[in-house]
Amino acid sequence: MTSALRAQSARSASVALFTLATVFAGMLGPLQALVNGRLGATLNDGHAAALISFGTGLALMLVVVLARGRTRRAFFALPGQLRRGELPRWNFFAGLCGAVIVLSEGVTVGFLGVAVFQTSLISGLVISGVLCDRLGIGVPVKQAITIQRGLGAFLAVGATLLVVSPSWSAPHMIALAIMPFVGGLLAGWQPAGNSEIGRLSGSMLVSITWNFLVGFVALGAVYLVRMGATGAHFSLPSTWWMYLGGPLGLLSIALMALFVRRLGLLLLGLASTAGQLVGSILIELAVPSHGGSLHLVTVIGALVALAAAAVAMIPARSAAPARAADTGD
Structure with a gap:
């Protein structure tokens, strides 16, 4: 009996430790947003x-993937698998979602602040998660839109309205807040595409690399068009830490992949969401955007977004198998 209690205590301590570690890992998201x-x-x-953020992340991943024969072969085999129809095209281009999120970081964080950005992003993710679960995108079974999940989506909308409420008199700020919200909506199906590439290639490292490659190529192509049309000039920053956006994103991905085996998806999602929101508020207190102060409604909005995530993650009691046609397979 004593041995069983000790084992239970050890498991509880382990879960608590990994939960705390996941909260800290979640703080990497707002830190990346601040850098970008x-x-x-x-x-x-x-x-x-x-x-630049996508380029640094891609460079690091290429070093890792191309250094090993198995992952190198899987990496170069993906274009042929796409042409043969072995990989649904929408899965292959899941990296575009990450591009939208990173682009919104560079465009909006300086005006909105990290806390507003992160809350809007997570609110979009909550709604996207509810819809993707209902449609069976990226999950083995469909999850019905229960009262709890509907409430979670409603709270997510409320959280976004709260954090942007101090800017009602500035329509351009409202428009900027919509960008991370839309990025969150799009990102709901990104894990489905990445996991499909990982399954096909036999390596999530290959999947992450293609995710970065697709996003980098898309961003680069549009930038070349801008340069030709508007004369935009590309330059590199002289400050070293401004190159850390990509590596911070990779570190977050790696830690979440490591911790999910210890905590499971539900607890991992809640802990990482808490880390993102708490981290964003701490960053906003330490480094306020444009020297402004942190609004109380922003803190309340972040708490509402965390509640929305917690409620929306409650699994439905009954679920229907997701058909292949619904996932793009």
Whole structure:
């Protein structure tokens, strides 16, 4: 009996430790947003900031993937698998969702602040998660839109309205807040595409690399068009830490992949969401955007977004198998 109690205590302590570690890992998200936001403000070009962030992440992943024979072969085999129809095209281009989020960091964080940005992003993710679960996108079974999940989506909308409420008199600020919200909506199906590429290639490292590659190519192509049409000039920052956006994103992905085995998806999602929101508020207190103060409604909105995530993650009691046609397979 004593041995069983000790084992139970050890498991509880382990879960508590990994939960705390996940909260800290979640703080990497707002830190990445801060870096990319400051980079965008320094260059006066959020698009260029997103390109640099994706470029540094892609460079690191290429070093890792191309250094090993198995992952290198899987990496170069993906284009042929796409042409043969072995990989649904929408899965292959899931990296575009990440591009939208990183672009919104570079464009909006300097104006909105990290807390408002992160709350709007997470609110979009909550609604997207509810819809994707209902449609069976990226999950083995469909999850019905229960009262709890509907309430979670409603709270997510409320959280976004709260954090942007101090800017009702500035329509351009409202428009900026919509960008991370839309990024969150799009990002709901991104894990489905990444997991499909990971399954096909046999390596999530390959999947993450293609995610970065697709986003970098898309951002680069649009930037080349801008350069030709408007004379936009690309430049690199002289401050070293402004290159950390991509590596911070990779570190967050790696830690979440490691911790999910210990905590499961539900607890991991709640802990990482808490880390993102708490981290964003702490960053906003330490480094306020444009020297402004943190609004009380922003803190309340962040708490509402956390509640929305918690409620929306409650699984439905009954679920229907997701058909292949619904997932794009």
